[in-house]
Amino acid sequence: MKCPCCSGKSYEECCQPYHKMEKHAPTAEALMRSRFSAFAIPNGDYLMETTLPGKRKYHNKADLQEWGEINQWTKLEIIATPALNIVEFKAFYTDENGEHQIHHESSVFQKMHHRWYYVSGDFLE
Numbered sequence: 748m749k750c751p752c753c754s755g756k757s758y759e760e761c762c763q764p765y766h767k768m769e770k771h772a773p774t775a776e777a778l779m780r781s782r783f784s785a786f787a788i789p790n791g792d793y794l795m796e797t798t799l800p801g802k803r804k805y806h807n808k809a810d811l812q813e814w815g816e817i818n819q820w821t822k823l824e825i826i827a828t829p830a831l832n833i834v835e836f837k838a839f840y841t842d843e844n845g846e847h848q849i850h851h852e853s854s855v856f857q858k859m860h861h862r863w864y865y866v867s868g869d870f871l872e
C-alpha cells in the first residue's frame with residue numbers, strides 16, 4: 748500500500764519502519780509524516796511514544812487511537828519547515844459526519860537522546 752503520508756513511497760519504504768520502531772525518524776518533518784500516518788493506520792501507541800515524555804500527561808492513548816479511527820485521513824501537505832524543529836502542515840480528513848476538514852497546525856518538535864519528539868502545536872486558521 749501507498750504510505751498514508753503522501754510521500755509517494757510504499758508504506759514499507761516510508762513510515763512503517765518508524766511505526767515498528769526499527770528506525771527513528773531522522774528529522775522533525777519525517778516524524779511529523781509518520782505521526783500523520785499513525786493517525787491514518789491508526790497506531791495510538793506510536794503517537795504516544797513519539798510525544799515528548801514530559802508532555803504525555805496531556806494526551807491519552809485511547810483518545811488518539813479513537814481520533815485516528817473515526818476520521819478518514821485523506822491527505823497531508825507540508826506547508827513549511829521554518830526551523831529544524833518546526834513543521835507547518837495541513838492534514839485533510841473526512842470526519843464521522845462525512846464533512847471534509849482541514850487541520851492546519853504549526854508543530855514544535857524536540858530532539859532528545861538522538862530521537863525527535865512532538866512537543867506541542869498551534870492551530871492555525
Ligand SMILES: [Zn+2]
Binds near residue numbers: 762
Ligand atoms: Zn510515510
